[in-house]
Amino acid sequence: MAAAMSCSPDQLASFFGPNTTNAAAAADYICTQFSAVSDKFVDTSFAVDSTYLLFSAYLVFSMQLGFAMLCAGSVRAKNTMNIMLTNVLDAAAGGLFYYLFGFAFAFGGPSNGFIGKHFFGLKDVPTAAFDYSYFLYQWAFAIAAAGITSGSIAERTQFVAYLIYSSFLTGFVYPVVSHWFWSPDGWASATNTGNLLFGSGVIDFAGSGVVHMVGGIAGLYGALIEGPRIGRFDHSGRAITLRGHSASLVVLGTFLLWFGWYGFNPGSFTKILSPYVSGSYYGQWSAVGRTAVTTTLAGCTAALTTLFGKRILSGHWNVTDVCNGLLGGFAAITAGCSVVEPWAAVVCGFVAALVLIGCNRVAERVKFDDPLEAAQLHGGCGAWGVVFTALFATEKYVNEVYPGKPGRPYGLFMGGGGRLLAAHLIQILVIIGWVSVTMGPLFFGLHKMNLLRISEDDELAGMDMTRHGGFAYVYEDEAHKHNGIQMRRVEPNPNTTPS
Numbered sequence: 001m002a003a004a005m006s007c008s009p010d011q012l013a014s015f016f017g018p019n020t021t022n023a024a025a026a027a028d029y030i031c032t033q034f035s036a037v038s039d040k041f042v043d044t045s046f047a048v049d050s051t052y053l054l055f056s057a058y059l060v061f062s063m064q065l066g067f068a069m070l071c072a073g074s075v076r077a078k079n080t081m082n083i084m085l086t087n088v089l090d091a092a093a094g095g096l097f098y099y100l101f102g103f104a105f106a107f108g109g110p111s112n113g114f115i116g117k118h119f120f121g122l123k124d125v126p127t128a129a130f131d132y133s134y135f136l137y138q139w140a141f142a143i144a145a146a147g148i149t150s151g152s153i154a155e156r157t158q159f160v161a162y163l164i165y166s167s168f169l170t171g172f173v174y175p176v177v178s179h180w181f182w183s184p185d186g187w188a189s190a191t192n193t194g195n196l197l198f199g200s201g202v203i204d205f206a207g208s209g210v211v212h213m214v215g216g217i218a219g220l221y222g223a224l225i226e227g228p229r230i231g232r233f234d235h236s237g238r239a240i241t242l243r244g245h246s247a248s249l250v251v252l253g254t255f256l257l258w259f260g261w262y263g264f265n266p267g268s269f270t271k272i273l274s275p276y277v278s279g280s281y282y283g284q285w286s287a288v289g290r291t292a293v294t295t296t297l298a299g300c301t302a303a304l305t306t307l308f309g310k311r312i313l314s315g316h317w318n319v320t321d322v323c324n325g326l327l328g329g330f331a332a333i334t335a336g337c338s339v340v341e342p343w344a345a346v347v348c349g350f351v352a353a354l355v356l357i358g359c360n361r362v363a364e365r366v367k368f369d370d371p372l373e374a375a376q377l378h379g380g381c382g383a384w385g386v387v388f389t390a391l392f393a394t395e396k397y398v399n400e401v402y403p404g405k406p407g408r409p410y411g412l413f414m415g416g417g418g419r420l421l422a423a424h425l426i427q428i429l430v431i432i433g434w435v436s437v438t439m440g441p442l443f444f445g446l447h448k449m450n451l452l453r454i455s456e457d458d459e460l461a462g463m464d465m466t467r468h469g470g471f472a473y474v475y476e477d478e479a480h481k482h483n484g485i486q487m488r489r490v491e492p493n494p495n496t497t498p499s
Contacts (some may be wrong), residue, residue: 059263073249078462152219216379302329
């Protein structure tokens, strides 16, 4: 924020000539007016930055609608109500638990390097460091991580399991990781200039590791422990495609997520009114624009690479695969979007598509079933994004976005040495380890208590009918409801000639 300018009446009075009747009073009046104008500029800067952050939070929250549409289109029609309800509760349960515990664990400083210990229930907020808008923005990130996991375990998970894991993930598991890498007190945070890991800390700007890897690995454990959906693999182990019921919803959800990513990545600056060179056209607003550009280019490149890659492998132009490839590019660029050149984002998206295709091939071989490819997309592409940043981060942008530490390491391929890469490899390992020792036992415990997977009969019938009171789409004739007769869908007879 802009610092208040000072005016001293005593110093100003000395400039008045000897003929001035009351130099002290005149100087005091001028300084009072000057201070009032200065305060207005300070107030305006706070308002502009807070408004920018709130708007970014709204964009990130709109991604929940994107997740909901993407999930709904990617599952079979008989499970539509179930997956939509889980998306609603990710936001609702996540909001309450992040308010009570999560935000404090993530950003409750001063604290140790492992976990925050202030601001439970937003006590003592706002502070000089942040306002309520910061909480809202971080909450939108937390529920995004939970939404990733819900896609991995779709179509066969008990509703109570969703409530338990979502609350635990947003209230504890994710906040601890975000404290490590984003809080000024975190042991590996790039903003903790007093204790930087390898002199650098981890540059995970908007969360390829913190958000996407956490959600993806949590989903990996959930899907592994409860096993594949019935019919996903035949008796010989061959993969059978269980197609989602609406490609239209998948595309709609993808575009909504694309739109929301402009709050996810550029919004992570949290401030926009920060000049790098005072009085110049160049400032943090330029970095915000560049971040939006790198985000766009990575997603576009990944989409096109997936389009042609899957065409070569399968012989089809598959819109669902292209949508997933696009999102994989976004997940990968999220870590380094603010510190790389636009041309590097093209490299990021190209490799992200190959990573996603490769992870999906491995998943089929080991009989891993993830209806939305969420573990592969967010976990695999997120990990690539962490490595990519350590290779391509530029010196100029790193010093602008993370000031206060001269000589900070930057990308290996850009001449910055290997210290940043070492820090990022540690990030990947500790995220895998932390999510493994928290979410793994949670899902295993739910499995042992028979709270994780629904029964075989329920799964075959569809959770909408057995758990939620009816299908999302009405297939019955309203005129026969009073007779208790449920009409089946009538398929056209190819042998009948229309009259």
